[in-house]
Amino acid sequence: MNLNTIANSIRRSIVKMNARSKASHSGTALSTVDILTVLYFKTLNIDPKNPLHVNRDKFILSKGHGSSALYATLAERGFFDKSLLEGFYLDGGILPGHLDKEAVPGVEVSSGSLGHGLSLGLGMAIANKVDGRDSKVYVMCGDGELNEGSMWEAIMFAPCQQLKNLTLIIDYNKLQGYGRTNEVINLEPLSDKFTAFNWDVFEINGHDYTEIESALTQTTQKPKVIIAHTIKGKGVSYMENQFVWHYKSPNEEQLQQALSELI
Amino acid sequence: MRNTFIKTLVQLAELDKRIFVITPDLGFSVLEEFEQKFPDRFLNVGIAEANAVSIAAGLALSGKIVYVYSIMPFVTMRPFEQIRVDVAYMNTNVRLIGVGAGITYGPAGATHHSIEDLAIMRALPNMAVFAPSDPYEVEKITEESVHHQGPMYFRLAKKGEPIISNPTHTLCLGKANIIKENPQNKITLLFTSNASDIALEVEEQLSQHGFASDLISMHTLKPFDYDTLEVLLKSKDFIFTIEEHSLIGGLGSVVSEYIAESHYRPIFKRFGLPDEYSHYVGSQYFIREKLGFTSRNITDTIMSLV
Ligand SMILES: Cc1ncc(C[n+]2csc(CCOP(=O)(O)OP(=O)(O)O)c2C)c(N)n1
Numbered sequence: 001m002n003l004n005t006i007a008n009s010i011r012r013s014i015v016k017m018n019a020r021s022k023a024s025h026s027g028t029a030l031s032t033v034d035i036l037t038v039l040y041f042k043t044l045n046i047d048p049k050n051p052l053h054v055n056r057d058k059f060i061l062s063k064g065h066g067s068s069a070l071y072a073t074l075a076e077r078g079f080f081d082k083s084l085l086e087g088f089y090l091d092g093g094i095l096p097g098h099l100d101k102e103a104v105p106g107v108e109v110s111s112g113s114l115g116h117g118l119s120l121g122l123g124m125a126i127a128n129k130v131d132g133r134d135s136k137v138y139v140m141c142g143d144g145e146l147n148e149g150s151m152w153e154a155i156m157f158a159p160c161q162q163l164k165n166l167t168l169i170i171d172y173n174k175l176q177g178y179g180r181t182n183e184v185i186n187l188e189p190l191s192d193k194f195t196a197f198n199w200d201v202f203e204i205n206g207h208d209y210t211e212i213e214s215a216l217t218q219t220t221q222k223p224k225v226i227i228a229h230t231i232k233g234k235g236v237s238y239m240e241n242q243f244v245w246h247y248k249s250p251n252e253e254q255l256q257q258a259l260s261e262l263i
Numbered sequence: 264m265r266n267t268f269i270k271t272l273v274q275l276a277e278l279d280k281r282i283f284v285i286t287p288d289l290g291f292s293v294l295e296e297f298e299q300k301f302p303d304r305f306l307n308v309g310i311a312e313a314n315a316v317s318i319a320a321g322l323a324l325s326g327k328i329v330y331v332y333s334i335m336p337f338v339t340m341r342p343f344e345q346i347r348v349d350v351a352y353m354n355t356n357v358r359l360i361g362v363g364a365g366i367t368y369g370p371a372g373a374t375h376h377s378i379e380d381l382a383i384m385r386a387l388p389n390m391a392v393f394a395p396s397d398p399y400e401v402e403k404i405t406e407e408s409v410h411h412q413g414p415m416y417f418r419l420a421k422k423g424e425p426i427i428s429n430p431t432h433t434l435c436l437g438k439a440n441i442i443k444e445n446p447q448n449k450i451t452l453l454f455t456s457n458a459s460d461i462a463l464e465v466e467e468q469l470s471q472h473g474f475a476s477d478l479i480s481m482h483t484l485k486p487f488d489y490d491t492l493e494v495l496l497k498s499k500d501f502i503f504t505i506e507e508h509s510l511i512g513g514l515g516s517v518v519s520e521y522i523a524e525s526h527y528r529p530i531f532k533r534f535g536l537p538d539e540y541s542h543y544v545g546s547q548y549f550i551r552e553k554l555g556f557t558s559r560n561i562t563d564t565i566m567s568l569v
Contacts, residue, residue, distance in 0.1 A: 021370070064374065089370040091545035096372030102542055112374030113336065114310055144288060147309030177288040178307050184288060185309040247291055 007037040008262045011235045013072035019255040021089035027233035027245035029069035031173040036073040038212040048078040051105035062117020063142035064099040079106035115148030125166040140169040144176025158223040159198035167224045173232035199225045206230035264419040267398035271405040283329045287315040316342040320349035323356040335361035335377035350414045351387040358415045364457040365507030369547040373540040382512020384416045392484040394418040394456035397427045400482045403434040420457035439491040440480040450476035454505040455514045462505045464558035496527040510535040
């Protein structure tokens with residue numbers, strides 16, 4: 001199957017989940033899908049049949065409010081049955097709006113409070129190094145999430161540990177919770193900041209599979225950051241780059257339109 | 264509650280130029296009016312709660328009255344040590360406004376639930392802890408907050424709560440809000456915050472069983488109205504507390520600590536949430552059922568005691 005087909009199927013799951021449950025964060029989820037698709041269908045060394053294998057690569061979705069994207073991707077990859085997606089955010093379901101590591105296999109950490117994931121990933125990457133495993137750790141954060149001081153504590157610390165096995169992916173969709181990212185706090189020059197903090201920096205189009213895969217697979221001597229320029233709501237025309245889709249959920253008509261665009 | 268809060272604050276801010284609002288990137292569809300009317304007294308500091316709290320304290324040390332608005336765990340637990348030193352220790356006029364009491368955020372999951380906030384905020388010296396049961400209490404205490412000296416914490420639910428207070432009663436911080444009381448009643452239900460709906464149902468169910476009970480909103484956990492509690496202990500045989508908070512450290516703890524050191528021996532029981540994080544997925548009402556925090560369960564337990 002080609003990556004675009006997989007990504008579309010994941011996006012369809014996401015809009016259905018959020019429409020059914022009237023949950024927020026459709027835009028948040030959609031901007032991550034192309035990267036998740038490459039990670040879970042190309043890059044990560046994982047086995048859905050053996051999700052706790054000690055030598056697996058680990059992926060942490062630090063922006064836990066984008067949970068619908070990770071749940072949909074894990075189901076697409078066969079970690080659990082897709083029917084479980086139907087109970088997302090609903091009474092008696094097993095998938096809450098923010099990630100719960102006890103909910104389903106494949107969710108490495110619980111998240112939903114921003115600014116924890118990179119430090120958790122650091123801990124895991126250090127453990128891999130100490131235990132002599134060459135497994136890798138990938139963390140995805142939001143651009144707004146970079147406002148958190150804890151992110152910068154981890155960003156300063158990672159290079160001191162020479163962690164070649166750690167990759168941070170920034171979902172740079174230019175929107176956050178109460179405004180446009182660079183109007184709330186200007187992150188620029190972002191790539192220079194990471195260079196100055198001693199990371200290897202890759203700046204890519206986060207919806208271009210070739211660019212994503214090449215950035216993910218290049219080996220580095222330092223921790224790696226991928227600044228992925230993305231579009232919040234990517235794939236659904238009326239959601240793209242629209243702030244309200246951080247909060248709104250699609251009604252029936254909007255759902256049908258979204259599904260018709262995602263084929 | 265959050266709408267009443269912001270509506271009241273906008274009115275107060277027209278008159279008092281010291282009032283300032285800080286948000287760590289929260290408050291969509293709530294804070295816009297304040298932002299538009301008072302752009303110089305509104306700051307979105309980004310998703311950075313620790314910074315938000317200390318900036319608020321710096322502003323307060325410069326004469327401002329600063330309201331920091333966010334989802335409950337992010338305005339209490341995330342920046343806790345900043346609150347301890349910069350707000351509580353230095354006794355600054357910062358007001359921490361948390362939305363989403365207890366399991367109000369239901370299906371969002373446990374990161375967004377707040378079942379420990381009363382315990383930890385109550386443990387801070389100088390901190391006033393306000394956990395309103397209805398929009399009327401929110402309005403009155405928001406008005407009082409402009410004059411109050413020292414820090415305050417507001418535990419707000421979300422939106423759409425009915426008014427249960429008697430609007431002819433004066434309300435102030437640290438004084439119980441008596442919704443219903445009769446000297447003949449032997450049972451008193453003390454409740455706080457967003458457990459008011461359950462408390463009202465329990466009162467109704469008990470009356471169907473032929474037992475009349477008092478309903479008292481303990482909207483201030485600190486300073487606590489021990490005078491009213493003392494009066495109740497003198498005349499009532501049964502005291503029950505109801506709160507959508509862990510049984511550790513909230514209203515039930517305040518009352519039981521007092522009773523334990525007094526010479527009163529009423530039949531007493533705390534009702535609240537168990538000492539666990541919810542892994543259930545569903546609405547607030549669904550999770551209440553799963554955790555056994557329902558009016559039916561509470562009424563049954565009370566009936567077994569009376
Ligand atoms: C510590 C913390 N503070 C605040 C929030 C509330 N919140 C949820 S999403 C969000 C905005 C996130 O923006 P960004 O990181 O850019 O992610 P996006 O949704 O744009 O992908 C905020 C402030 C939170 N979940 N955690």
